[in-house]
Amino acid sequence: MSVPRIRAPRLRPRWGRSVALWAASAVLLVYVLAPVAWLLSSSFQSEREIVSRPPHWIAQKPTLANFAAIFSAGERSVTYETRRAADPASGGYIPSTASSLVPALGNSLIVACAVVMLNLLVGVPAAYAIAKIRFRGRQASLYAILATRVIPDIALVVPFFLLIRNLGLLDSLWSLIITYLAVTVPFSVFILVSYFESLPDELDKAARVDGCSRAQTLTRVYLPLALPSIVAVMLFAFLASWNEFLLALMFTQTPKSQTLPIIVASFTSDFTISFSFINAAGVIAIIPPVILAIAFERYIVSGLTTGAVKG
Amino acid sequence: MASAVQTTGLSHDERRAYLFLAPLAVVLMGVAVFPILYSFYISLYSLKLTRPQRAPFVWFDNYVAVLSDGQFWSAVERTVIFSVIAVAAIVILALLVALLLNEQFPGRRVLTALLLIPWAIPNVANALMWKWIYDSNYGALNGILYQLGFISSYMVWLGDADKTLALIANAFVWKEVPLAAILLLVGLKTIPADLYAAARVDGANAVKRFLHVTLPALGPSFALVLIYETMMAIRHFDLFFILTEGGPGDASSVVAWRIYVETFRNLSFGIGAAMSYILALATLALSYAVIRALAQRVAA
Numbered sequence: 001m002s003v004p005r006i007r008a009p010r011l012r013p014r015w016g017r018s019v020a021l022w023a024a025s026a027v028l029l030v031y032v033l034a035p036v037a038w039l040l041s042s043s044f045q046s047e048r049e050i051v052s053r054p055p056h057w058i059a060q061k062p063t064l065a066n067f068a069a070i071f072s073a074g075e076r077s078v079t080y081e082t083r084r085a086a087d088p089a090s091g092g093y094i095p096s097t098a099s100s101l102v103p104a105l106g107n108s109l110i111v112a113c114a115v116v117m118l119n120l121l122v123g124v125p126a127a128y129a130i131a132k133i134r135f136r137g138r139q140a141s142l143y144a145i146l147a148t149r150v151i152p153d154i155a156l157v158v159p160f161f162l163l164i165r166n167l168g169l170l171d172s173l174w175s176l177i178i179t180y181l182a183v184t185v186p187f188s189v190f191i192l193v194s195y196f197e198s199l200p201d202e203l204d205k206a207a208r209v210d211g212c213s214r215a216q217t218l219t220r221v222y223l224p225l226a227l228p229s230i231v232a233v234m235l236f237a238f239l240a241s242w243n244e245f246l247l248a249l250m251f252t253q254t255p256k257s258q259t260l261p262i263i264v265a266s267f268t269s270d271f272t273i274s275f276s277f278i279n280a281a282g283v284i285a286i287i288p289p290v291i292l293a294i295a296f297e298r299y300i301v302s303g304l305t306t307g308a309v310k311g
Numbered sequence: 312m313a314s315a316v317q318t319t320g321l322s323h324d325e326r327r328a329y330l331f332l333a334p335l336a337v338v339l340m341g342v343a344v345f346p347i348l349y350s351f352y353i354s355l356y357s358l359k360l361t362r363p364q365r366a367p368f369v370w371f372d373n374y375v376a377v378l379s380d381g382q383f384w385s386a387v388e389r390t391v392i393f394s395v396i397a398v399a400a401i402v403i404l405a406l407l408v409a410l411l412l413n414e415q416f417p418g419r420r421v422l423t424a425l426l427l428i429p430w431a432i433p434n435v436a437n438a439l440m441w442k443w444i445y446d447s448n449y450g451a452l453n454g455i456l457y458q459l460g461f462i463s464s465y466m467v468w469l470g471d472a473d474k475t476l477a478l479i480a481n482a483f484v485w486k487e488v489p490l491a492a493i494l495l496l497v498g499l500k501t502i503p504a505d506l507y508a509a510a511r512v513d514g515a516n517a518v519k520r521f522l523h524v525t526l527p528a529l530g531p532s533f534a535l536v537l538i539y540e541t542m543m544a545i546r547h548f549d550l551f552f553i554l555t556e557g558g559p560g561d562a563s564s565v566v567a568w569r570i571y572v573e574t575f576r577n578l579s580f581g582i583g584a585a586m587s588y589i590l591a592l593a594t595l596a597l598s599y600a601v602i603r604a605l606a607q608r609v610a611a
Binding site for chain 1 (some may be wrong): 327335339359425430431432440545580602
């Protein structure tokens, strides 16, 4: 007889708990997804539909015209006279810079991949040295590396600009690759050092006894084991390069070197451009990072929280 | 590893270590340390790109000019307002999100993955998304408030000087909450369950357990999030560039925006560099705290 009386008060708060959790989850989901969903929804609306008041939350006549305009913009030249007539489906407000979008996508991809490779080339040996070799100034070097990120990017803009200009690298992808490398590599080293530290020193000794050089120990023993941290480093370097705006704004001047954020930003300051077209460009800019973030969620979270568990 | 043979003062291991560190050192010297020093050098000259031939050495005149400029101090004030609003909102929301994700329930992992979306999207895309949401003619904010009956006619949002800083802060918060929440979540997971059990035995209710067990134990993570987000807020530029360009009037002209205007619109590189240095020094103490916390965790 006493059993149900004990169970009853337990069951009720549990039921209440899951309702509360579901409600809180729903609120969080709406907060995170609603702005993106609105961006996505309006990218499928025509110029005529997007100016509805109140807005159509879901496109009534969904159209791919905005995306088609982006990917076919290179095929025709848009002038002041022809821009309104350029594409009837989207209302025709195709900006003159639309044809730069696809090349910018390519530029962003090249820069991001180069920065990822260089991060590994420069960061992995350095991180291995700090984590596994005892040398004077070991701790200090980690401090120094992290300290280079103290200065806000905006404060580096003036010297970077003069430096890049004097090297003759303005409007070249190299200016972005070099500066992004310097901006991303400290965090990469930080992630790698903490991961290498968590691998046993005995591996190092065993490999050395077997006649491996330092470089061989690193590439044959530690590198395969450190794969999760390598993946995290690649993701962070890629995302940071793909998303970077301020330095690209300073160094790039023509479609030859302009990256996606620069072209997308140039749309937003042009009042003649339809928001449906800008939104389509925005959707294209967010698709790669969002897919990477969701697909590699585990690596990103472990990378972001590096060292936090030990602390 | 102490078995290395001493030859020329540096052991074999040490020479190997410096060799491994050399490429990184070259990159950071060239693209971080040198520019920082170069920037200080520039800040002592009256360098204007409009007259590049004549750049006299002026000692600290640029700093004096910046610090005695009323516009600069208004920009400082706006930066502080923006940062306080943004960081307070980030910390509170991130704590709520972390507490939610610390519970065990079906769908928690999916929720965590989706939470990364704002963190992952480019600042520029975030900015144009909010610019469109805030649009005074066709934006979603007006649309939803109108349909729900909160406003009787469409309103001006970013163009209203009283609202613009808070609205930009909101866009910033949306993007920053995920990272802050994940950092706090890790802090929550390290709190031993025994502490909660003990508190329960002592008769502490949920609120008391939160105040006396969770919050104190969360201290270090909390401090890290607070300092890191303050640093990010003080130096933020992208949203100001795309959403308002410092406007309406000067309503969202923060220090980062002023540096951009002085440097690339007025082409006063000396003034811009001096202002940058002041901004960097202002965040130096904060940065030091973050770096110490991070480095200690790794190489302790």
